[in-house]
Each structure stands twice: as structure tokens, then as C-alpha cells.
Amino acid sequence: MSSTSIAGMTAPALAAAADDNLVVHAGWVHERLAGAHVARGGGLVLVDSGLPCDTFNFVLRARLPAAEARERAEQAIAYFRRAGRPFSWWVGPADEPAHLGELLCAAGLEAAESELGMAADLEALRAPPPAPRDLEIRRARTPAEVRDFARLNAANWTPPDPYVMQFYEMATPALLSEASPLWLYVGYLGDTPVATAELTVGGGVVGLYNISTLAPYRRRGIGSAMTLRPLLDARAAGFRAAVLQASEDGAGVYARVGFVATGRITEYKPPAVP
Structure with a gap:
């Protein structure tokens, strides 16, 4: 870069x-x-x-x-x-x-x-392949939509992580406040929540987190749609640059929208207890 x-x-x-x-x-x-x-x-x-x-x-x-x-x-x-x-x-x-x-x-x-750390110029976004026509992406505005966001994120673990649900239940009032810099999005097919995205405002940029699609609904353009929608909202709000952290599997999705690599981010943890 x-x-x-x-x-x-x-x-x-x-x-x-x-x-x-x-x-x-x-x-x-x-x-x-x-x-x-x-x-x-x-x-x-x-x-x-x-x-x-x-x-x-x-x-x-x-x-x-x-x-x-x-x-x-x-x-x-x-x-x-x-x-x-x-x-x-x-x-x-x-x-x-x-x-x-x-x-x-x-x-x-x-x-x-x-x-992989990645960044994109919001004025140079590229449209991804079309998503399913019946995909509806909502910014979470109600406790029920925050619960849907939490359930989908908890499902990233097998079995689903109950502490994820507990955290978002406690966090709901803050997340739904007008002052919240964390914008949560849920993608629905009909009445079924299938995907999530989070956009965080801070540091003079916006960051994408928690881009996730349930396994049965992947490879249908939903992840790309969930990536693009928050970025378009951020651009409309006047922001110019976006950042994210990408897994090896996700990097290609983000590159198609306009992200480029900027470096690596490594997570360090205590060793797992046998």
C-alpha cells in the first residue's frame, strides 16, 4: 500500500x-x-x-x-x-x-x-455481486434486533457461547442509545436472521467487526452485502476511511469491495488448559 x-x-x-x-x-x-x-x-x-x-x-x-x-x-x-x-x-x-x-x-x-489488517477509501468502494433479492439488512434499533445480533454471533462457537448472549443483554441500553458509536446490523431472509455486521465509529475512521453469516447461507453474496451496507451508511455520514481485520477466508470478500492490506494483527492468549 x-x-x-x-x-x-x-x-x-x-x-x-x-x-x-x-x-x-x-x-x-x-x-x-x-x-x-x-x-x-x-x-x-x-x-x-x-x-x-x-x-x-x-x-x-x-x-x-x-x-x-x-x-x-x-x-x-x-x-x-x-x-x-x-x-x-x-x-x-x-x-x-x-x-x-x-x-x-x-x-x-x-x-x-x-x-490481515485492511483499509478502504469510502469514496472508492466497489459494488459486490448481487445478494439474494429477499435479503433485508436492518440496523438494530430494538432489543429484539440486538438479541438476533447476539444469537448469530454466539453461534460462531460450538456449542453457542452463552456469555455472548449475556454480554449483549447487559449492553442493549448502551447500544441502542443515540450516542452509541457501535452500529449493529442484522441481515434477514424473510423472518430468519442469518447474518450480522458491526460498524464502529472512532479514531477518525470507521471499523468493521462481527461480519458473520450462518453456515447454511454462505456463498450467496450475503457477506458482501453485509460488508457494503454499513460502509455506505458511514460514507453518507461523512466518513472517508474504513478499517477491519480479516481472516484468510474473508480477505477476498473485502478485497472485492475495495479493501487493501495494511499489515498483520496478532492475537496473543494464555495457553489453553488441557
Whole structure:
């Protein structure tokens, strides 16, 4: 990617904006939930939902001086160990120091997943192949639509993760407030919810998260439609750039809409307990 190819933003600026957006995605709701905790300081952001579920517990946006990085990383890891809750630490191109991943492994974590960071100029979006005519994409405006969003996301685990349902039930009032920077979308075929998307506003960009389609409905253009609709809404609202994290399977879908690769983001976790 050239340094100015995405809405006039350089690659370092995009990486920093993506981190800021991820913090909003991961922590905005938590700051409004009883029992949750968000700590900003010491060169990183720690997000604790209070639930025993690493889907909602994070360490993010590390900007650690090299001389203090090991100690501060160990302190953050020790926090979750004391709490007895699983978590993940996300490391992207803007995180510091550059050898942070090595420090995390030395502190007892291991690299669990690596995804492709991508970005798109919202003025240069490309239309994906047509989706099913009876697909209706709704921005979630009611508790029932938030429950549909939660059920579909919980189904990404086998069996479905009950803590996902619990989190979104607690989060519904915040998510449905006019001030919410998290816009949830649900795709319906008839009365059946089949797909989700989330758009987060933050860091001067918008971020796409939770793009998901139930297995029986994949390869029908639904995922591309769920990707494009939030981006068009964001463009209409005046935003110029979008970011996301893509799995290997999803990268092609996003590239067809207009996203280009910007770097890799790696998730570090404590080792699984046998």
C-alpha cells in the first residue's frame, strides 16, 4: 500500500487510527456496564468485561517504552490472572515496542491467531455481486434486533457461547442509545436472521467487526452485502476511511469491495488448559 492511498492517510496514521477504533469497539460499552472495567494508562488500554470470556476481555493499543515494556506487560497479564478471567492481547503495526510479541511470549502468552489488517477509501468502494433479492439488512434499533445480533454471533462457537448472549443483554441500553458509536446490523431472509455486521465509529475512521453469516447461507453474496451496507451508511455520514481485520477466508470478500492490506494483527492468549 502506498503511504497516501487511503483517503490521504499515511500507513502509520491508518495503523494508529485502527488501534483507536479497536479501543472504541472493545471498550465503549464496557465503560457503561456495571461490573466491567476499562483502564487507560501506563501505555496501554486494559478492558475487562467481568465475564469469563476472552471475547470481551482485552489488552490493546500498547505504546510502551522499551525499557519498561516487560514490566508493564507482566502487570497487565497479572491483572487477568488474579481476576481468573481469560483475555486476549492484540498486537498490530502501531504497537510499541516492535518486539512486543516476543515479550508477551516470554511472559507466558502464545500467538493464537493472526489476521490481515485492511483499509478502504469510502469514496472508492466497489459494488459486490448481487445478494439474494429477499435479503433485508436492518440496523438494530430494538432489543429484539440486538438479541438476533447476539444469537448469530454466539453461534460462531460450538456449542453457542452463552456469555455472548449475556454480554449483549447487559449492553442493549448502551447500544441502542443515540450516542452509541457501535452500529449493529442484522441481515434477514424473510423472518430468519442469518447474518450480522458491526460498524464502529472512532479514531477518525470507521471499523468493521462481527461480519458473520450462518453456515447454511454462505456463498450467496450475503457477506458482501453485509460488508457494503454499513460502509455506505458511514460514507453518507461523512466518513472517508474504513478499517477491519480479516481472516484468510474473508480477505477476498473485502478485497472485492475495495479493501487493501495494511499489515498483520496478532492475537496473543494464555495457553489453553488441557
